[in-house]
Amino acid sequence: MTKMLTVDTNPVDCYLRVDRIPHIWCAGCGIGPATGCFLRAIDRAELNPDKVAVVSGIGCSGRVAGYIKLDSFHTTHGRALPFATGLKLGNPELNVVVFSGDGDIVAIGGNHLIHSARRNIDMTVICINNFNYGMTGGQMGPTTPLDARSATSPYGNFEYPFNLPYLVAASGATYVARWTVLHLRELERSIAEALTKPGFSFIEVLGPCPTVYGRRNKLPRGMDEMRSYQERSVIRDGADPKDVELSLNGPIVVGKFVDIERPTLWDCYQQMLDRVTKP
Amino acid sequence: MNLWRKPFDIDEKAPRPVKIHIDIDRCKGCGYCAEFCPRGVLKMTGELSYKGYDMVGVVDDGKCLGCGLCEAMCPEFGIYLIYEDKELK
Ligand SMILES: Cc1ncc(C[n+]2csc(CCOP(=O)(O)OP(=O)(O)O)c2C)c(N)n1
Ligand code: SF4
Ligand code: SF4
Ligand code: SF4
Ligand SMILES: [Mg+2]
Numbered sequence: 001m002t003k004m005l006t007v008d009t010n011p012v013d014c015y016l017r018v019d020r021i022p023h024i025w026c027a028g029c030g031i032g033p034a035t036g037c038f039l040r041a042i043d044r045a046e047l048n049p050d051k052v053a054v055v056s057g058i059g060c061s062g063r064v065a066g067y068i069k070l071d072s073f074h075t076t077h078g079r080a081l082p083f084a085t086g087l088k089l090g091n092p093e094l095n096v097v098v099f100s101g102d103g104d105i106v107a108i109g110g111n112h113l114i115h116s117a118r119r120n121i122d123m124t125v126i127c128i129n130n131f132n133y134g135m136t137g138g139q140m141g142p143t144t145p146l147d148a149r150s151a152t153s154p155y156g157n158f159e160y161p162f163n164l165p166y167l168v169a170a171s172g173a174t175y176v177a178r179w180t181v182l183h184l185r186e187l188e189r190s191i192a193e194a195l196t197k198p199g200f201s202f203i204e205v206l207g208p209c210p211t212v213y214g215r216r217n218k219l220p221r222g223m224d225e226m227r228s229y230q231e232r233s234v235i236r237d238g239a240d241p242k243d244v245e246l247s248l249n250g251p252i253v254v255g256k257f258v259d260i261e262r263p264t265l266w267d268c269y270q271q272m273l274d275r276v277t278k279p
Numbered sequence: 280m281n282l283w284r285k286p287f288d289i290d291e292k293a294p295r296p297v298k299i300h301i302d303i304d305r306c307k308g309c310g311y312c313a314e315f316c317p318r319g320v321l322k323m324t325g326e327l328s329y330k331g332y333d334m335v336g337v338v339d340d341g342k343c344l345g346c347g348l349c350e351a352m353c354p355e356f357g358i359y360l361i362y363e364d365k366e367l368k
Contacts (some may be wrong), residue, residue: 008300022355027307027332033353040351182315183314184351220307220356257344 015049015055017037017069024063029129030207031061033181035068038126039098041191052095052195055084057109060135061128063103078108081116084123092266095124095195101130104142104163110142117171117200122264123195126238129164130209132180138212147246149216164204165241169258174199176241180206180229183254187198190256199264206252217248297345299337305357309335310348312358315320318342321349321358 014041025031042049048089049070055067058077071094075083079234080098088096098105105127107111114125132150133139140150141159143164165176175197179187187205194201208214208225217224229252236244239254244253252263299320306328313335320343326338328332335358343360348358349362 008359008361010302010356012356016356022305022307022357025354027352027354028309028311032356033352036351036353036356182353184348188351201304223311223314226311226314 012036012039014060015042015069017067019031020067023067023117024210026061026209028208028225029060029215030066030104030130030181030222033184034126034128034187034205035064035099035182035279037181037188038097038191039068039269041188041195044188044196045192046096047195051093052097053084053087054097054099055080055087055259056098057100057104058135059101059104059133060102061099061130062274064099074216078104078112079105081125085121088121088123090265091123097195098123098125100125101128101134102127102164103133103141104210106143106164106167107133107141114171114241117168117173117202118245119172120172120200120262122198122200122266124191124203126203126205126209128166128205130207130213132209132213134209134212138216145194145246147248148213150213151152151216157196158183163241164202164246165257168202169241170177171260172200172262173202174260174262175201175256177202177254178204178206178244179254180233181208182226182229182233183235186235186254193256193259199262203252206246206254220221225264243255249269294343294345294364297343297360298342298363299340299349300359300361301335301337301360302355302357303328303334305333305352305355306335307355307357309354310335311352311354315352316349317346318344322324 012060054072056062057080084096084098103208139152144157169176177190198258208222210222214225230250235255241257323340324334325336329335
């Protein structure tokens, strides 16, 4: 047999707009590894990439849509979920994925988040939680841990943050998980599972933001934050989401917390349609 | 009694010979690959790349397991494995 003559490339390059790479993310930023896990999960879940659409909002995490060579849309700030809702209802065959940041999905887009979960719209949301608004210089937001320093909490944050898995589980999500970007294999498997599961799936991905968050919180390099994940993470599948609150230096509970069945918005719509159109 | 036999799937499961490729245009020297490689195959060299980032180098690719952790972990899609035994299907 002959040896392959093709030029070797990174296996995920086929899903990347390689002309835009190197990307703009800082050295050690957690968005890159999370993106890689998502791209490998498409193959793991054996999806047809032509039927996968990625929607992002604004932020460093929101730039994912621009680097992925799939049908993708970069919406306005906070509006990835409403756009994805329209996309899914207009073309139910699509596998719709929202890939965006904590600020985008939970702060300005928080209302859309709870209502998308409540309506159980069939989509997968991958939320990069770096505890702040990275792109605009590191302001605090609704996911910033108590006492964490940021551009707008220079003496420490005194606002209670959201516990995201608890929030989305209470709102009605049928699949809820949390991983850090250090849990590469688990994250990839979890995304693959969420992609094939009907209903609203939410995966919180903790990732370092050394440039504007880490540097203010004694984690100046991405590596420092990765090591802190390594020391603090505890895998607890099936943990009650109300017990998985995050803090500045406490344990990080990761795992799959919710995996239940519930009719999706589309199912309920079809049922109603059947009922009212029956002769 | 013989308690040890050769696993039946040893040929399938044995590490395949690999070469590690580091893309110098993409690497930003975060050091994740070197830190988390289970076999110490990679190391930060202490030198700067032409872009001014810390450079990572391969110390000994003979020790590589081909586990792909470095490839999966790299934030820059900048390091990957090339299988030496790859043949045209
Ligand atoms: C309507 C509107 N308000 C504010 C902004 C400014 N802005 C841009 S990105 C961003 C926050 C992004 O935070 P996050 O989603 O956490 O992304 P990260 O950069 O941390 O990945 C803000 C407030 C904007 N672009 N549009
Ligand atoms: S500012 Fe933070 S989130 Fe944005 S690219 Fe840099 S490290 Fe990543
Ligand atoms: S494939 Fe695994 S063993 Fe080989 S260099 Fe990468 S991390 Fe190390
Ligand atoms: S993980 Fe990637 S970017 Fe970081 S040092 Fe290794 S090759 Fe370079
Ligand atoms: Mg953020």
